[in-house]
Amino acid sequence: MAQNEDMSTETHLGSENHSDHPTPLTYFKVAMILSIITAIEVGIFYVEDLSYGIIPILTILSVMKFALVIMFYMHLRYDNRLFSTLFLTGLALAFLVVIALLALFQFFTPS
Amino acid sequence: MIQMKAKVIKGARILQEAVTTQHGTDHEYTTTGLNHRKLLMWAFLGSDCMFFGSLIATYMVYYGKSKVGPFPEDLFSIPITSVSTFVLLMSSMSMVLAYAAIRKGSLKGFRVWILSTALMGMTFLAFQVFEFYEFANHEVHFDCSQVGTGNLSAFEESFQNECIEGVTTVDGIHDSDGNNLTGLTPKTNLFGTTFFTLTGFHGAHVTLGVIWLLSLFFYSFRGGVTRERDLDVDLAALYWHFVDIVWIVIFTVVYLFGVFPGFPES
Amino acid sequence: MTTSILSRPIHPTGLWAWLTTIDHKRIGILYGVTAFIMFLSGGIEAMYIRLQLAAPEQELVSPEIYSQLFTMHGTTMIFLAIMPMGAAFFNYLIPLQIGARDVAFPRLNAFSYWTFLGGAVMLKSSWFLGGAPNAGWFGYAPITSSAYNPGHGIDFWILSLQILGIASLAAAFNFIVTIINLRAPGMSLMRMPIFTWMTFVTSILLILAFPVITVALIEVMFDRFFGTNFFNVGAGGQPLLWQHLFWVFGHPEVYILILPALGIIAEVIPTFSKKPLFGYPVVVLSGVVIGFMGWMVWSHHMFTVGLGPVANSVFAVTTMAIAVPTGVKIFNYIATMWKGSISLTTSMLYAIGFIFLFVIGGLSGVMHSSAASDAQQQDTYFIVAHLHYVLFGGSIMALGSGIYYWFPKMTGRLMDEKLGKLNFLLVFIGMNVTFFPMHFLGLDGMPRRIYTYDSDMGWNLWNAVSSVGYLILALGVLILIVNIIWSVLSGEKADGDPWDARTLEWSMSSPPPEYNFEHIPIVHGIDPYWEQKREGLSTVPISGGSGDDDSHGIHLPQPSYWPLLASLGLFVSGYGLVYLSSSIGLVVSIIGAAITMVAVYAWSFEPVNDPDEGEGH
Ligand SMILES: [Cu+2]
Numbered sequence: 006m007a008q009n010e011d012m013s014t015e016t017h018l019g020s021e022n023h024s025d026h027p028t029p030l031t032y033f034k035v036a037m038i039l040s041i042i043t044a045i046e047v048g049i050f051y052v053e054d055l056s057y058g059i060i061p062i063l064t065i066l067s068v069m070k071f072a073l074v075i076m077f078y079m080h081l082r083y084d085n086r087l088f089s090t091l092f093l094t095g096l097a098l099a100f101l102v103v104i105a106l107l108a109l110f111q112f113f114t115p116s
Numbered sequence: 117m118i119q120m121k122a123k124v125i126k127g128a129r130i131l132q133e134a135v136t137t138q139h140g141t142d143h144e145y146t147t148t149g150l151n152h153r154k155l156l157m158w159a160f161l162g163s164d165c166m167f168f169g170s171l172i173a174t175y176m177v178y179y180g181k182s183k184v185g186p187f188p189e190d191l192f193s194i195p196i197t198s199v200s201t202f203v204l205l206m207s208s209m210s211m212v213l214a215y216a217a218i219r220k221g222s223l224k225g226f227r228v229w230i231l232s233t234a235l236m237g238m239t240f241l242a243f244q245v246f247e248f249y250e251f252a253n254h255e256v257h258f259d260c261s262q263v264g265t266g267n268l269s270a271f272e273e274s275f276q277n278e279c280i281e282g283v284t285t286v287d288g289i290h291d292s293d294g295n296n297l298t299g300l301t302p303k304t305n306l307f308g309t310t311f312f313t314l315t316g317f318h319g320a321h322v323t324l325g326v327i328w329l330l331s332l333f334f335y336s337f338r339g340g341v342t343r344e345r346d347l348d349v350d351l352a353a354l355y356w357h358f359v360d361i362v363w364i365v366i367f368t369v370v371y372l373f374g375v376f377p378g379f380p381e382s
Numbered sequence: 383m384t385t386s387i388l389s390r391p392i393h394p395t396g397l398w399a400w401l402t403t404i405d406h407k408r409i410g411i412l413y414g415v416t417a418f419i420m421f422l423s424g425g426i427e428a429m430y431i432r433l434q435l436a437a438p439e440q441e442l443v444s445p446e447i448y449s450q451l452f453t454m455h456g457t458t459m460i461f462l463a464i465m466p467m468g469a470a471f472f473n474y475l476i477p478l479q480i481g482a483r484d485v486a487f488p489r490l491n492a493f494s495y496w497t498f499l500g501g502a503v504m505l506k507s508s509w510f511l512g513g514a515p516n517a518g519w520f521g522y523a524p525i526t527s528s529a530y531n532p533g534h535g536i537d538f539w540i541l542s543l544q545i546l547g548i549a550s551l552a553a554a555f556n557f558i559v560t561i562i563n564l565r566a567p568g569m570s571l572m573r574m575p576i577f578t579w580m581t582f583v584t585s586i587l588l589i590l591a592f593p594v595i596t597v598a599l600i601e602v603m604f605d606r607f608f609g610t611n612f613f614n615v616g617a618g619g620q621p622l623l624w625q626h627l628f629w630v631f632g633h634p635e636v637y638i639l640i641l642p643a644l645g646i647i648a649e650v651i652p653t654f655s656k657k658p659l660f661g662y663p664v665v666v667l668s669g670v671v672i673g674f675m676g677w678m679v680w681s682h683h684m685f686t687v688g689l690g691p692v693a694n695s696v697f698a699v700t701t702m703a704i705a706v707p708t709g710v711k712i713f714n715y716i717a718t719m720w721k722g723s724i725s726l727t728t729s730m731l732y733a734i735g736f737i738f739l740f741v742i743g744g745l746s747g748v749m750h751s752s753a754a755s756d757a758q759q760q761d762t763y764f765i766v767a768h769l770h771y772v773l774f775g776g777s778i779m780a781l782g783s784g785i786y787y788w789f790p791k792m793t794g795r796l797m798d799e800k801l802g803k804l805n806f807l808l809v810f811i812g813m814n815v816t817f818f819p820m821h822f823l824g825l826d827g828m829p830r831r832i833y834t835y836d837s838d839m840g841w842n843l844w845n846a847v848s849s850v851g852y853l854i855l856a857l858g859v860l861i862l863i864v865n866i867i868w869s870v871l872s873g874e875k876a877d878g879d880p881w882d883a884r885t886l887e888w889s890m891s892s893p894p895p896e897y898n899f900e901h902i903p904i905v906h907g908i909d910p911y912w913e914q915k916r917e918g919l920s921t922v923p924i925s926g927g928s929g930d931d932d933s934h935g936i937h938l939p940q941p942s943y944w945p946l947l948a949s950l951g952l953f954v955s956g957y958g959l960v961y962l963s964s965s966i967g968l969v970v971s972i973i974g975a976a977i978t979m980v981a982v983y984a985w986s987f988e989p990v991n992d993p994d995e996g997e998g999h
Contacts, residue, residue, distance in 0.1 A: 095162025
């Protein structure tokens with residue numbers, strides 16, 4: 006297809022968002038944040054005083070990493086919301102099913 | 117002309133005849149303006165969440181239910197796994213830079229970054245192979261004077277009967293043929309079964325990703341990867357990042373939660 | 383493309399045309415014919431069951447064979463008959479209903495069909511290769527473990543279900559993208575035909591539910607092949623985990639079987655009532671709500687395993703609640719008929735039969751949604767009665783309605799109405815005579831899956847009646863076959879719109895041309911073709927935007943060998959994996975995997991249209 010036809014398609018649809026992607030610098034910054042969070046995770050792991058407090062902290066830190074990767078590296082933040090909907094439907098359902106299964110197997114019930 | 121019709125017809129964004137069939141499939145007419153293959157990839161990733169969700173649920177349901185050792189705390193080495201986790205995270209950055217390069221039309225930059233991504237993926241796999249090998253050949257070594265002091269793991273304590281008269285240290289448990297009896301295999305216990313299955317399927321995903329990345333790398337020398345077809349790279353990248361985020365979950369749930377000092381002993 | 387090892391089948395004819403086709407209409411017909419044959423084979427398995435149970439203390443089949451019969455009957459009907467029959471309609475109709483020339487991924491579509499065929503053949507071949515699976519369609523652990531089930535039957539079951547799963551997933555991804563992305567201009571989501579909507583919801587359920595059963599099957603497979611401990615009680619494994627994983631998949635699967643049926647009925651009833659569907663948005667919404675709530679009820683299959691009062695209560699309440707959106711749909715269908723000018727064609731009779739029977743099945747379902755009452759009914763013939771009212775009275779009746787409705791569109795000929803009405807009558811009566819007495823048997827305590835019973839249990843009469851019912855039902859299906867064959871050969875010719883129908887597929891000739899729409903239609907409302915006919919609005923307008931008005935300029939995707947070969951590889955490696963314990967099995971499975979790898983590679987380098995051939999656009 007001719008180049009100009011592509012262009013016109015894009016201006017009409019305007020949804021692939023070829024323009025406002027982040028720059029390599031942003032990608033690098035995200036990588037730095039990811040590394041720092043991982044370092045904190047591993048560091049916290051050795052703080053014995055935290056005991057069970059480590060669970061919420063590590064959970065929050067991993068969720069942050071997860072969110073950074075899908076928002077920036079998988080550019081969901083800049084992309085059509087339909088992509089997010091498709092993915093988050095599966096993700097949310099998987100999360101709920103895992104939690105329900107664990108509850109049914111008394112994972113959260115102290116023995 | 118096109119704009120006129122689009123005004124007349126509510127909901128119609130563009131009228132373009134050939135529907136499923138343009139040669140360069142990246143810019144065919146679609147209702148939403150989104151690319152077919154990209155939609156497919158996101159739907160697939162949503163579906164794959166359920167796949168890994170089921171595996172993780174199985175792992176967690178059986179957490180601490182193994183009847184014999186070795187247990188997670190006998191095997192996991194957080195420093196080593198942290199390094200491989202770091203490598204996989206950095207491969208995601210490298211991947212996104214490969215994508216940024218091809219979008220700018222820099223084939224050279226693309227090749228450098230995609231190759232480095234694939235190499236980091238292979239490094240991660242090498243770590244995994246090393247880890248599996250180490251676990252399978254895990255041996256127990258302890259000083260018999262430590263028995264009952266609380267310094268030994270439950271698994272080590274279970275071999276206290278080896279400390280008979282005249283034995284001061286236990287150096288591995290072997291059968292008459294010299295085979296190690298204290299390694300972890302998928303058959304050993306529930307931990308082995310669920311651990312190898314979960315991380316093994318993740319490793320299989322990484323392997324597939326490495327093959328995909330290398331295919332793109334070599335295809336680029338035959339003119340198959342171009343700025344106009346950046347979507348081919350985008351799709352591989354989405355898959356690769358997904359494999360990365362699955363590992364983020366596994367690293368926390370399996371490794372960190374698996375062995376932190378406060379967790380109930382199995 | 384130079385990467386092609388085989389030259390591309392550009393204009394194949396005869397058998398090759400079918401083997402390499404990527405036309406959604408042909409694939410739909412392949413799906414339909416295959417599913418119908420599988421339906422008959424599942425019916426033959428049911429025949430043995432009904433013959434064996436017709437009288438007490440019979441030894442027509444051994445207990446071992448009986449277990450294989452009910453396992454194969456259930457697995458066949460669910461995975462090889464009803465699901466692919468639904469897929470046949472998805473394939474044939476979705477592009478036509480949304481105004482598209484094909485599905486979004488035509489080659490993936492062909493791959494789905496061939497993979498399905500491979501899985502079906504593989505499962506059925508187990509009868510001749512040392513015995514069919516025998517652990518029931520839900521294959522509870524640890525009956526499936528190699529300790530209790532050393533033969534290859536379970537291996538065939540596991541691997542063919544994995545292959546069928548790949549087929550279903552590929553098809554579901556395809557339809558999700560097709561429905562999102564290939565709607566004709568103007569067809570917003572809330573103008574889509576209900577059948578398209580239900581296909582969409584079904585596909586979403588599929589891609590979310592099948593990974594769960596995939597993992598569960600992998601776990602059993604590893605236990606059997608590699609000695610892992612997932613369901614090994616000795617090592618602490620819990621068979622209960624299988625039940626949970628299976629039903630997390632299994633309950634959405636029930637809606638995967640029934641939502642397409644509800645969609646078909648929503649097309650048939652308005653057409654033959656000459657009224658628009660009553661409460662279109664509500665019907666859409668209730669379908670989506672069913673798809674959502676279908677995830678919250680799975681443990682109602684497990685009320686008697688001892689989950690505890692809290693879990694049982696929660697799942698009982700959610701199960702009762704899910705009857706609401708289902709009921710809403712039924713009310714809408716009845717309200718559509720209300721004061722309509724109803725023509726009682728065979729298709730409409732099937733649709734009305736559906737409503738009647740599905741409501742009975744729904745009511746018995748509500749009965750055992752109460753955990754306390756379910757404790758009495760679990761594993762009895764009451765459940766068998768319920769599930770057949772839902773799956774036969776529901777899904778099959780709707781599919782029958784769909785066959786009579788769309789047959790003229792697919793073949794260009796009408797089905798015979800006299801034979802049709804006889805067919806409907808026999809199936810309707812036969813179905814009730816077969817399955818209604820099972821309610822009594824179940825409440826009387828007859829367990830399911832027993833191969834015979836003592837003559838003094840008081841179950842003789844109703845079992846005999848049920849077996850007679852089978853004969854009536856079988857006669858009805860026989861007449862359907864006669865009707866189909868006769869009508870294909872010499873049925874009355876049908877024009878494009880024999881029913882004065884509402885949706886886009888009726889706006890084209892019967893059967894539709896290969897490229898479907900010469901010009902992509904423009905949609906103004908929920909029932910675009912109906913509106914066009916009534917109000918003179920133009921559905922089929924004008925030329926498109928790209929400036930080629932010539933219908934011969936339509937680029938159709940070209941046939942391809944690779945989907946067929948990729949499926950073949952899966953089929954081969956499936957057999958290899960069954961015999962993995964022998965070295966030949968290992969070699970065969972590697973060969974199969976290699977074939978698939980090569981085919982997928984070649985496929986991904988093959989353009990949708992070969993630039994060497996086409997019109998050089
Ligand atoms: Cu259910």
